[in-house]
Structure formats: structure tokens, C-alpha cells
Amino acid sequence: MKDTIQIEKLLSEYAPLMARIAATFEANKSLQDELIQEMSLAVWRAFDGTSESRERGFRGEASVKTFVAKVAHNKAVDHVIKEQRRQEFAHDGEFDSSHTISASSSREAILQENAMDLMTGLRQLEIKYRQVLALMLEGFSQLEIANMLGINESAVAKRASRARQQLTQIMEQKP
Amino acid sequence: MSDSESAMSGNKSAMSDNKSALSDNTSDVNDNNFNMNELDKQLAQWQSAYKDATPSVDTDVLIKDTKNARFKLKLKGAVDLVLGLAVSVWCLTLVLFEPLSTYQFLLFLVLTPIPVTFGVWGYLVRQRQWKVQTLDVQSMLSFKQNQLKQQLHYWKISFYGCLALWCGLLALAVFNVLMYNAYMLWSTQLLVNSVIVFIVYRRYKKLADDLPLALTKIDDMK
Numbered sequence: 001m002k003d004t005i006q007i008e009k010l011l012s013e014y015a016p017l018m019a020r021i022a023a024t025f026e027a028n029k030s031l032q033d034e035l036i037q038e039m040s041l042a043v044w045r046a047f048d049g050t051s052e053s054r055e056r057g058f059r060g061e062a063s064v065k066t067f068v069a070k071v072a073h074n075k076a077v078d079h080v081i082k083e084q085r086r087q088e089f090a091h092d093g094e095f096d097s098s099h100t101i102s103a104s105s106s107r108e109a110i111l112q113e114n115a116m117d118l119m120t121g122l123r124q125l126e127i128k129y130r131q132v133l134a135l136m137l138e139g140f141s142q143l144e145i146a147n148m149l150g151i152n153e154s155a156v157a158k159r160a161s162r163a164r165q166q167l168t169q170i171m172e173q174k175p
Numbered sequence: 176m177s178d179s180e181s182a183m184s185g186n187k188s189a190m191s192d193n194k195s196a197l198s199d200n201t202s203d204v205n206d207n208n209f210n211m212n213e214l215d216k217q218l219a220q221w222q223s224a225y226k227d228a229t230p231s232v233d234t235d236v237l238i239k240d241t242k243n244a245r246f247k248l249k250l251k252g253a254v255d256l257v258l259g260l261a262v263s264v265w266c267l268t269l270v271l272f273e274p275l276s277t278y279q280f281l282l283f284l285v286l287t288p289i290p291v292t293f294g295v296w297g298y299l300v301r302q303r304q305w306k307v308q309t310l311d312v313q314s315m316l317s318f319k320q321n322q323l324k325q326q327l328h329y330w331k332i333s334f335y336g337c338l339a340l341w342c343g344l345l346a347l348a349v350f351n352v353l354m355y356n357a358y359m360l361w362s363t364q365l366l367v368n369s370v371i372v373f374i375v376y377r378r379y380k381k382l383a384d385d386l387p388l389a390l391t392k393i394d395d396m397k
Contacts, residue, residue, distance in 0.1 A: 045308070046308065074309075084392055085389065114220075114224045119225075139222065164214070
């Protein structure tokens with residue numbers, strides 16, 4: 001019971017992080033919601049039963065945020081693979097702004113427009129670049145990203161540089 | 176004297192060149208700093224925009240749905256195991272306590288461990304799939320590639336198995352048609368089983384055709 005409450009707290013705390021990751025990989029709102037739930041379930045399973053989870057899931061080798069982000073990214077990539085196989089994955093899907101906080105002023109409207117442009121641009125990047133950049137935007141260090149993705153730090157640096165170049169080009173091409 | 180003056184003049188010229196080089200270096204460093212600042216500024220702007228793009232999530236609903244999904248998952252796993260165990264126990268009861276012919280005895284003896292083994296295997300596969308979610312992305316992608324290869328392998332074995340059974344059925348059909356003239360019964364059985372063999376073959380062929388592209392797509396994500 002105590003574990004359940006702790007996991008619920010954890011899910012509440014990291015729901016925005018999972019939602020951002022889901023939005024980075026899926027434009028369709030209903031699929032996005034499904035993906036967030038799959039991420040939550042995977043995180044719950046990973047933390048399920050403290051002693052059990054020490055054995056197979058979270059081993060305390062990383063911060064909780066890093067671990068949640070890793071599981072969420074795995075689920076997101078898994079989702080992309082499944083959607084590719086179903087051939088229903090829409091790369092150029094519209095970002096549904098109705099589920100973000102509605103803008104109350106022109107400044108907020110501009111911020112939201114920038115946010116939408118960024119997400120649309122991010123979704124156009126190749127998965128390997130998108131992952132690195134999304135994790136950088138979450139504020140993770142290169143070492144943390146390298147551990148999460150299972151690649152070395154220099155590869156992360158190269159991908160980050162390439163991702164930034166590509167995203168800059170995409171953003172500049174926008175009308 | 177003249178030589179010394181000339182040498183001094185050369186030194187002055189070299190110093191002037193050094194100053195110029197130093198000035199160029201300083202300019203390069205300033206340019207680099209400027210570029211780094213610009214990059215940092217751009218990243219900071221993107222970070223801010225990324226946070227602004229956070230979709231709103233009803234965490235209460237999310238937790239409730241996740242709880243339900245987790246419960247359903249556990250229930251499904253338990254039902255699979257219990258059903259497998261129940262069928263195995265029923266087969267074992269027949270083998271141990273019912274008067275059976277030799278063929279029936281052998282059949283139920285072979286059948287007894289299959290349902291419970293299948294249930295345990297399903298449980299282990301699910302556990303392994305959950306464990307994969309906690310690995311790094313590269314390892315998860317490699318696992319996915321292996322999973323696709325294994326899937327093709329299972330369908331290949333299924334196809335050969337179905338084909339072997341169909342050949343056995345054909346032999347029986349030929350024998351029965353020739354001996355007892357039971358044409359309708361055996362031709363119907365052959366036809367029905369041919370459809371099954373064809374479906375399994377089509378599935379295997381489709382997976383085999385799609386596999387290289389699927390593996391390449393996963394490779395591209397690595």
C-alpha cells in the first residue's frame with residue numbers, strides 16, 4: 001500500500017515529463033494519451049514491489065528522473081516501431097494545441113506558437129537525433145543521455161550537434 | 176653594426192607578425208565565444224519552448240487508468256496460468272483415474288504438460304518483455320530485432336509443421352478414398368486444411384518479405 005502511494009506520487013510528479021516525451025514521438029492526440037498510459041504502466045511495473053524491482057528494474061544506479069525518462073523513451077521508440085509496422089504513423093501529424101494550457105494573452109499565444117513550431121520541427125527529425133535533442137531539452141547531461149541510450153558520450157555530442165543543425169534548418173524553413 | 180640593426184629590424188617585423196597573429200587568435204576566440212553564446216541562447220530558447228509544449232495531463236485519470244490496466248494485465252496473466260493448470264490437472268486426472276484405451280492414454284499423457292508449460296512460458300515471455308523496457312534504448316532495439324527474427328522463425332516452423340500434417344492427411348485421404356471410397360469426407364478435410372496451410376504460408380511469406388525493411392528501420396534508429 002505504501003509502495004502504491006509512492007508510485008502514484010512518482011507518476012504525478014513525472015507525468016508532464018512523460019507527456020512531453022509522448023508528444024515528441026506522436027502527434028495524434030488519442031495515440032499520445034495511449035502512449036502516456038503505456039509509459040506510466042511501464043514505469044509502475046519497473047518500480048513494482050521494492051525488493052523485486054531492485055532485482056530487475058530500478059537498481060538505484062541512476063536518478064529517478066533519468067530512470068523514468070529512459071523507460072518512457074523506450075516505450076516511445078517501441079510505439080514508433082509498432083506504428084511503422086501498422087503503417088499508420090503520421091510524421092506530419094498536426095500538433096493538437098487544445099490540450100495545452102490555453103493562451104490568455106498575446107505573449108502567451110506567441111510562446112505557444114513557438115512551442116508548436118518546435119514540436120513540429122522535432123517530429124521531423126530522425127529518431128536517433130530526436131531522442132538526443134529531446135533529452136537535452138529536458139536538461140539531461142551528455143553522460144546521462146549516453147547511459148540512457150546505450151551509446152558513448154562522443155556519439156551523443158555528434159548526434160546533438162547534427163540534431164541542432166537539422167532543427168535550425170527546419171525552423172528557418174518555416175514561413 | 177649594420178648586421179645588428181638588420182637583425183633588430185627583423186625581430187621587430189617578427190614581433191609585429193606575432194601581434195597580428197595574436198590579434199587574429201583573439202578575434203577567433205571572440206567569434207567562438209559569440210557562437211557558443213548564440214548556441215547556448217538558442218538551446219535555452221528551445222528548452223523553454225519545449226517546456227511550454229507540455230500537453231496537459233489529468234494525473235488522477237492517468238493513475239486510475241494505469242491502475243486498471245495493471246490490474247487487467249495481472250488478471251490476464253493469472254487467468255492464463257490457472258486455465259493452463261486446470262487443463263493439465265484435468266488431463267492428468269483422466270490419465271490416472273479413468274479407464275482409457277492405449278491410444279487415449281498416450282494422447283492425454285502427451286497433452287498433460289502442454290497447457291501448463293504454455294502458461295508458464297507465456298508468463299516468462301511477458302516478464303522478459305517488461306524487463307526490456309528498463310534497458311537502454313540500444314539494447315531494447317537489438318531485442319526488438321531479435322524478436323522479429325524469432326517471430327519469422329516461429330512462423331517458418333509453423334508452416335513446415337502444417338505442411339507435414341497436411342502431407343500426412345493427404346496420405347490418409349488417398350488410402351481411405353482408395354480403400355473405402357470416402358471421397359467427400361476426405362476431400363473436405365483436405366480442402367479445409369489446405370486453407371489453413373495457405374494462410375500460414377502467406378503470413379510467413381509476408382513476414383519474410385517485410386523483415387529486411389523492418390530491420391533496416393530499427394537500424395536507422397540506433
